[in-house]
Amino acid sequence: MNYVTLGWIDLAIAASLIFIHGVASILFHLGIGRQLVISATRMCLQLGITGLVLRFVFSQNNPLWLLVLGTFMVMFAGYEAASRQQNRFTGKWTFSIAASSIGLAASIILLLALMVIVKPEPWYTPRYALPFFGMLLGNAMTGVALGLDTLTRTVKSERLAIETKLALGHTFNDAMRQTVRSALRTGLMPTINAMAATGLVSLPGMMTGQILAGTKPVEAVKYQILITFLIAATTAAAVIMAVLIARYRLSDNRQRLRLDRFVVKQDKTRG
């Protein structure tokens, strides 16, 4: 692989460009200076730590470390998806639903990709496994966050219609059909839209990276197509799983609608 390695001076020059942000902040009194410094520092620190962790895991080539890191990534994806929810279930259910569906879907697709399709030697080679897993998790996380949020918002706004159906003797699944459909649609749309725009509006990050690292463009494109399909499959599986588990949680053994299982939000109006 032939690529130009970056020196610390090169990074310093790039970092100084953030000066443009600072000038904008001062000129237009945006008051984002503090936030800017924090965000930029966070970016450097987080990436730096990630780099060190990856160097360590790559050097060990031990599947156990992969498992540890993978678990950590799943937890974070679940936490992030849960934090994007307006309505949360009580008792960590939202986090558990998100983490388990994202983690399970991404793990199955990752195993398929590594053991059946790409087949690196050994199959758990971190250089393949970790970037793949990260991309699958990130996209599934977005889908699950959207799907769950739509489900819980719609179930609240359509409470009257759903309860009327229940009162008329419909089963819970029947009463929830329209709500579940719109949640699934919202969760799956970003992946489908992204596929349509890929290569025209934006060059995907992974492909760009491979090209920069010296991969031939057509080979990079092949990888991109592979990962895009893997992402689509993971997102679909994760969104369906998350929405169906959440639907289950919204009801009980008498097929009632159980909105009391949401955390009651604190009144935000002050004094």
Added chain:
Amino acid sequence: MLNVSELTTRNLGPLSFTAEKGTCVAITGPSGSGKTLILRSIADLDQSSGDISLDNKNRFDCTGPQWRSMVRYLAPEAGFWNERIRDHFPDNFDLSGPLEQLGLPPEASHWEISRLSSGERQRVALIRGLMDNPCLILADEPTSALDHDSTILVEKLLADQIASGSIVILVSHDRDLTDRLATRQLQISQNQLIEVHT
């Protein structure tokens, strides 16, 4: 016959009462005393404990949906999920008769839900709730959005149901309506249902 025994709702109970076929029992009490919760609990839409049985069939012997197809809760404000009135009824159901009975023209079946008045919604919901002749009707403020004339029509409809053997549990702020329809009146008082003699 409806048999409610030791029913405990979120804020009331244990309550016990029975209602014979072809009768109407009115439940009265101040706002917020839990009348709606009693009706919703009998329909098993809210959590409650205690035995409820209809014609010796216990609610826990059948699934929630099976129970609710016999025990019909009619909410004061009903939900709709399709665009037009017609879309909320089975294709083979003839709407014109029931619509006329409640003072609505036959062409109303094609009206859009979003353009209905609250009184029209309430009457359409009543037709929908009674079309499969449920054995037990839990009517929660069935005339709250209606004018005098429509109230008379709804009263007639409920009276017909009672005459044909249904049990009606009625919650209403309309004294005249409860006085005319109810065979018995129960009042919520200090967590209990007290028989009111009129």
